[in-house]
Amino acid sequence: MVAVVETANQTARLPDERHALAIRGLSLVYSDGKESLREIELDIPVHAITVLFGPAGGGKSTLLRSLNRLNDLTDVRHRSGQVWFDGQDILQPATDVIALRRRVGMVFARPVVLPMTIRGNMTYGLELAGERDHKHMAMLLERSLRAAALWDEVKDRLDDPAISLSGGQQQRLCLARVLALEPEVILLDEPTSGLDPLSTGKVEASLHELKSRYTIVLVPHSIQQAARMADYAAFVLDGQLIEVAPGKEIFTRPRDRRTQDYVEGRFG
Amino acid sequence: MAASPPILSRRRYQIQRAGFAALLMATLVTVVPIILIAALILWRGAPAISWEFLTQPPRQGMREGGILPAILGTLWLTLGTGVLAVPFGVAAAIYLAEYAPESRWTRTIRVAIISLAGIPSVVYGLFGLGLFVLFLGFGTSILAGSFTLAIMTLPVIISTAEEALRSVPQSFRVVSISLGGTQWQTIRRIVLPEALPGILTGVILGLERAAGETAPILFTAAAFFLPRLPTSPLDATMALPYHLFVISTQVPGMPIRLQYGTAAVLLVFVLGMNILATVVRSRARARRQW
Amino acid sequence: MRGVAWTEFLITRWIRVSGYSAILFVLLIFGFLLREGSPALIQIPPSSLLGVRWYPIEDHFGILPLLGGSVVVTIGAMLVGVPLGITTAIYIAEVSPRSVREILKPLVEVLAGLPSVMLGFLGIILLAPSLRRLLDLPTGLSALTGALLLGGIAIPTIVSVAEDALDAVPRTYREAAMALGATRWQTIWRVTLPAARSGVLTAVMLGIARVIGETMTVMMVTGNAPVMPSGLQSLFRPVRTMTATIAAEMGEVANGSVHYHALFLIGVTLFLISLAINLIAAAVVFRQRTRAERVLS
Numbered sequence: 060m061v062a063v064v065e066t067a068n069q070t071a072r073l074p075d076e077r078h079a080l081a082i083r084g085l086s087l088v089y090s091d092g093k094e095s096l097r098e099i100e101l102d103i104p105v106h107a108i109t110v111l112f113g114p115a116g117g118g119k120s121t122l123l124r125s126l127n128r129l130n131d132l133t134d135v136r137h138r139s140g141q142v143w144f145d146g147q148d149i150l151q152p153a154t155d156v157i158a159l160r161r162r163v164g165m166v167f168a169r170p171v172v173l174p175m176t177i178r179g180n181m182t183y184g185l186e187l188a189g190e191r192d193h194k195h196m197a198m199l200l201e202r203s204l205r206a207a208a209l210w211d212e213v214k215d216r217l218d219d220p221a222i223s224l225s226g227g228q229q230q231r232l233c234l235a236r237v238l239a240l241e242p243e244v245i246l247l248d249e250p251t252s253g254l255d256p257l258s259t260g261k262v263e264a265s266l267h268e269l270k271s272r273y274t275i276v277l278v279p280h281s282i283q284q285a286a287r288m289a290d291y292a293a294f295v296l297d298g299q300l301i302e303v304a305p306g307k308e309i310f311t312r313p314r315d316r317r318t319q320d321y322v323e324g325r326f327g
Numbered sequence: 328m329a330a331s332p333p334i335l336s337r338r339r340y341q342i343q344r345a346g347f348a349a350l351l352m353a354t355l356v357t358v359v360p361i362i363l364i365a366a367l368i369l370w371r372g373a374p375a376i377s378w379e380f381l382t383q384p385p386r387q388g389m390r391e392g393g394i395l396p397a398i399l400g401t402l403w404l405t406l407g408t409g410v411l412a413v414p415f416g417v418a419a420a421i422y423l424a425e426y427a428p429e430s431r432w433t434r435t436i437r438v439a440i441i442s443l444a445g446i447p448s449v450v451y452g453l454f455g456l457g458l459f460v461l462f463l464g465f466g467t468s469i470l471a472g473s474f475t476l477a478i479m480t481l482p483v484i485i486s487t488a489e490e491a492l493r494s495v496p497q498s499f500r501v502v503s504i505s506l507g508g509t510q511w512q513t514i515r516r517i518v519l520p521e522a523l524p525g526i527l528t529g530v531i532l533g534l535e536r537a538a539g540e541t542a543p544i545l546f547t548a549a550a551f552f553l554p555r556l557p558t559s560p561l562d563a564t565m566a567l568p569y570h571l572f573v574i575s576t577q578v579p580g581m582p583i584r585l586q587y588g589t590a591a592v593l594l595v596f597v598l599g600m601n602i603l604a605t606v607v608r609s610r611a612r613a614r615r616q617w
Numbered sequence: 618m619r620g621v622a623w624t625e626f627l628i629t630r631w632i633r634v635s636g637y638s639a640i641l642f643v644l645l646i647f648g649f650l651l652r653e654g655s656p657a658l659i660q661i662p663p664s665s666l667l668g669v670r671w672y673p674i675e676d677h678f679g680i681l682p683l684l685g686g687s688v689v690v691t692i693g694a695m696l697v698g699v700p701l702g703i704t705t706a707i708y709i710a711e712v713s714p715r716s717v718r719e720i721l722k723p724l725v726e727v728l729a730g731l732p733s734v735m736l737g738f739l740g741i742i743l744l745a746p747s748l749r750r751l752l753d754l755p756t757g758l759s760a761l762t763g764a765l766l767l768g769g770i771a772i773p774t775i776v777s778v779a780e781d782a783l784d785a786v787p788r789t790y791r792e793a794a795m796a797l798g799a800t801r802w803q804t805i806w807r808v809t810l811p812a813a814r815s816g817v818l819t820a821v822m823l824g825i826a827r828v829i830g831e832t833m834t835v836m837m838v839t840g841n842a843p844v845m846p847s848g849l850q851s852l853f854r855p856v857r858t859m860t861a862t863i864a865a866e867m868g869e870v871a872n873g874s875v876h877y878h879a880l881f882l883i884g885v886t887l888f889l890i891s892l893a894i895n896l897i898a899a900a901v902v903f904r905q906r907t908r909a910e911r912v913l914s
Contacts, residue, residue, distance in 0.1 A: 132501065160506065167501070171498040171501075173499060187507055188507060339803070343800045343801060343803075346802045347708075349704075354704065354713075357705045357725075361725075361728045367739075422635060423636060438896070439640040442892050442895065443646075445892060446830070447887050447891055449884075450884045450887050481642065539732030541833045542864055568732050572737070572837070575742070590739075593735060597732060601727060601730050
């Protein structure tokens with residue numbers, strides 16, 4: 060079912076070619092009332108890093124998880140609005156969320172490696188999808204690990220338990236694991252919050268490298284990271300989208316007073 | 328607590344020392360008999376244990392020969408109980424831990440489990456007699472006994488399995504879902520394998536209890552003496568705990584040696600399962616990847 | 618891909634059904650017991666049912682002596698089991714060093730696993746004759762013998778539940794007491810134990826439930842004389858419990874006879890008593906947990 064939206068005089072498909080996701084009027088309330096969203100309107104551009112920043116509890120994670128329907132796992136009291144991806148509103152009940160989650164992958168704040176080998180972690184998502192071609196999986200495995208800048212470090216120990224890797228390596232494994240599914244969008248929720256500066260740097264470098272081929276939405280764990288990474292940045296406060304602008308502008312010349320206060324550290 | 332601080336009076340420490348000693352004494356009174364009981368039964372039962380004892384049926388009204396039918400009977404009943412109780416019990420645990428949201432229904436289920444756990448074993452025997460032996464017509468049989476023991480073992484299996492499932496970190500499930508897994512795929516590939524040692528421990532302990540119980544099988548499965556070994560689940564069977572009961576209370580002139588021997592075999596069976604469960608538990612803890 | 622989805626559907630169905638099976642079984646058991654036991658209420662007049670003679674051969678179905686037997690044995694068992702069980706739990710939870718604890722806990726678990734028929738066996742062979750000689754009784758098979766053994770059977774239950782309760786007391790309580798200058802001993806009795814009060818109570822209740830429901834041991838060592846216990850003397854005389862009655866007589870009754878129904882009625886009574894105790898114990902635990910959550914949050 061392709062979306063048809065009338066804007067002015069023309070019918071357009073959502074999202075348009077320059078964007079991967081289009082969020083329209085998204086509102087969400089959890090049953091415990093925390094971290095809700097109010098009427099979010101946002102377009103996520105392709106092949107760029109879009110950063111969602113703002114104070115804790117403001118709804119950034121909620122917004123992120125709406126993009127791959129991971130919110131379904133939590134008790135949601137109310138949700139309205141649309142999130143358009145490839146011409147479909149993924150918030151519709153009829154959506155194939157399984158397929159969605161392969162195309163919109165997620166990396167979490169703490170590296171969560173599955174209790175299996177490195178190889179097992181990498182092929183897990185593919186096996187879930189019913190992939191049986193071992194050669195194909197091996198190819199994807201190597202390609203993804205290279206893209207996450209981890210291949211050289213693990214290529215000789217693919218059958219070691221994944222838990223034997225360091226924290227930074229584990230997080231890069233989580234990134235590679237998502238890449239193995241060949242997604243279009245990668246969501247990252249404070250991916251470097253537990254990592255040392257060296258590992259953080261490696262992850263950030265990988266993301267810069269990857270953005271030419273993927274669409275990346277990132278929740279940073281510091282304003283400095285936001286400034287380093289953002290091609291575009293959206294300031295989220297109390298569930299509302301306050302301001303969206305290219306990275307170069309929003310941290311130096313924010314238009315909204317609240318954005319300015321946050322960027323300058325007056326609250327956090 | 329290294330040296331006594333000068334602030335506190337010496338008297339208080341004397342009281343503490345005496346109190347701790349008293350607690351230790353009480354603990355010893357509790358614990359030492361356990362060791363003595365086990366040692367006594369093994370020591371006095373060992374002389375009776377021979378190849379003949381373990382592989383031959385009894386003769387002369389139980390006073391001679393072996394206890395093979397009883398050993399086999401207990402094995403059959405334990406197996407039957409496991410086959411019936413484990414699929415139901417583990418599935419119920421999966422339902423409670425993974426699928427069901429907390430609601431009035433899940434609270435009712437939990438109350439039901441607590442109730443089942445509290446029913447005296449002889450009442451299970453009564454129920455088994457009424458339902459399986461008489462109403463459903465299984466007769467006194469391994470089948471009736473296994474069904475009865477299975478329902479009795481269900482609460483133990485459900486509780487330990489649910490706890491084992493819940494102990495698997497939630498983050499695994501979230502990751503699996505985010506990679507495009509269904510809930511069942513997540514359970515089958517990650518949660519269940521990781522919870523398996525805990526579930527296994529619970530199953531072993533549940534079956535250990537079922538193996539040692541007499542009352543539930545008194546009128547549902549057990550026979551005093553059978554001329555042949557059971558050949559089908561609809562046959563009655565001898566069983567170790569029942570055999571011990573009979574030869575110690577109802578056979579005049581029963582050699583004490585053989586009574587101890589039977590008790591020893593039962594003890595070894597039960598202790599063996601206990602040790603097995605402990606081994607499973609500690610090995611799993613060592614190999615855990617989280 | 619279709620085939621996989623179909624199996625998954627069936628399995629998920631199976632899981633859901635199993636979840637509710639516990640409710641089904643409880644209702645089934647209760648219903649069945651009631652079905653077979655209620656005719657006794659009709660066939661036996663209440664005056665007889667509440668009489669003090671249980672002598673089925675002559676149509677006497679007074680269950681009071683059986684109830685009395687269960688009560689006497691249970692009280693006796695608790696007198697043995699509660700002090701020993703709680704002190705052992707305290708020792709394990711609060712006093713013993715870690716290495717000793719690693720030995721004690723499995724040992725108590727071994728006791729829990731010992732089949733009751735085995736304890737009954739030792740009771741017949743060792744305990745009863747010893748008590749007979751020691752206390753100069755006509756027979757060693759008495760309520761006392763049963764109480765001693767049953768106390769031992771109750772101990773693992775009491776120890777493990779009480780120990781969990783003591784463990785659950787937040788470390789901050791103990792630290793606060795010791796910071797105020799209390800010794801460990803004083804802390805245990807004035808702070809930790811009171812804080813674990815409801816858990817310990819639960820332990821005792823579950824111990825009682827365990828003992829009331831015990832069959833084989835009592836059947837083997839309490840003498841099986843359905844005499845109404847009266848006075849302290851009854852402790853040293855044979856009694857019969859409800860459980861032993863069912864176990865001993867069920868094999869000999871004619872299906873559908875008054876005796877048969879009477880035994881099922883006793884079963885119903887046992888079911889209800891155990892149910893009541895277990896539910897109260899569970900409610901105590903639940904209330905304690907919610908109270909603790911409120912206090913700590």
